[in-house]
Amino acid sequence: MAGSKRRADDLSDGERAHKRSDTRYETFKATTRSDTQSRKEGVSNAVLLTTELLENILHHLPMKDLLLAQRVSRKWQGVIGQSKRLQQQLFFTPKESGSCWEFEAGDDEDESETAVQRGFRKITIAEHIERIKQGDPWVYELGELNTLLFRSDNFRLDERVEDGGYESFISPWYMPVWDKHASWRRMLITQPPAARVSTDFDFEPAFDHCEHVSGGQTGVTAGDLFKEVEDAEDAGCEWDFERHSITTTGLLFASPTELEEWSDA
Template sequence: MASSTGKKRSAPDSEGPAVTTAIKRRRRTDFGCSSMITRSQTLSAARNAVLHTTELLENILYFLPMKDLLFAQRVCMKWRELIQRSIPLQEALFFRPKELNVFWKVVEEADMLPKAVKISREQYMQGSPGEVFQTAIPNEMLCDTDLTFELFHWPSRSTYLLPQPSSTHPEASWRRMLFAQAPFCEFKFYCEHSEEPGRESVRDCALEMISFPDKSRAGDLMAHFEATEAEGNYVDWDSHELTFPGALFMVEEELEIGEVDPNC
């Protein structure tokens, strides 16, 4: 009788394919997580490289809205130091004067509103007051200026002061700001004041030509308000109007245009 010399065949393992599938799925998941971590690390490294490169960070900060740029100084000492020593950023915050060197001449035409055409500095220097102007960018934190309204009301170049919540704080940073870029040393200032708030019957007004040799900062004008209030008068913030006789207010994006025509 022949003896069986073959080994007993084992039963098929029904869990084998499931285990294999689970292992493959786990590997794909691990690879995906690893890939995401790698991408995150790469993005983090790129972000850090940008924010730690002075020139790139300065350029990014320059295009922030003015209030955001002020608050950016609170992020860290590095940002604060950069903003305080950067000439372009100090000019953007109106702490440092900036010459725009953009000049205009008003051209009158029959049956049409006058328009302004760009001229050279030499033409500006040879022009007459009320006929030639230089571009000014108003400080949006200090002034409310309707740039569109101005084009239809030549030669109106007025702006209205905005109330400041920290007006009683002598250390407030806005006091060091210029009213406009390029800075003007001379402007007309109109305000109303009364003995008590809301008493229209005793309201008085003042119209002055003010000259500041140090480029007309907000703190200089505040000294006039404080002197008026020290005499026992109440100053009405809503009536503060500044008129710059030689300025044409614009926004920075308009500096490259060659003509301002309200008829178009």
């Protein structure tokens, strides 16, 4: 019948095979190019929109990248801002070290005694608190230095503690002093927080400025230190990026490997 559709029985074997081939091709093409891509995007979005998974991923970022990640989206900004672990990683929220050490100095009068025979002994938190109450200057909490703001001066471990518990650092400072409202100003300079630090800043013309800086309830922040620099600049001094030092007391900035080398020596 003219104009009517041909029944399947009327199709030749070749036409039926070609029709099946077209159908399979169209189905295969849709699956690989569209459906598969959609599935991948769906899985990625599900991971990045799941708070716990996103937090675990962001935890592995360097500090600077983690700060910049807050600009990606409101979701990311919210996760970073509400995560205690990430806020501690960014030095915005205080955290405890949980690792305390005693430095056992050798007898300087014994000529056979060498620096290698001095070492560190790990003590409990309760012992540390009791020794602090007694005014013992040779006990420390293991601390972290804010690497976004400072660079360690890499002194030998025994040299770092020979002055009764003071640690010293070389800056340079990487942050612009003139940015009055930058979030990094709220960053703690150490973890656990240092309640007080001593500064030794060199300015040009030759001017050695020493000051004790106390922090607020959470500890000394980058803003507290920069206030001192800004005051000196207001007085007409220029500061030298390479010649500043910060000292703290009661904190020991060392790696576990370094401590092990000095333990039980």
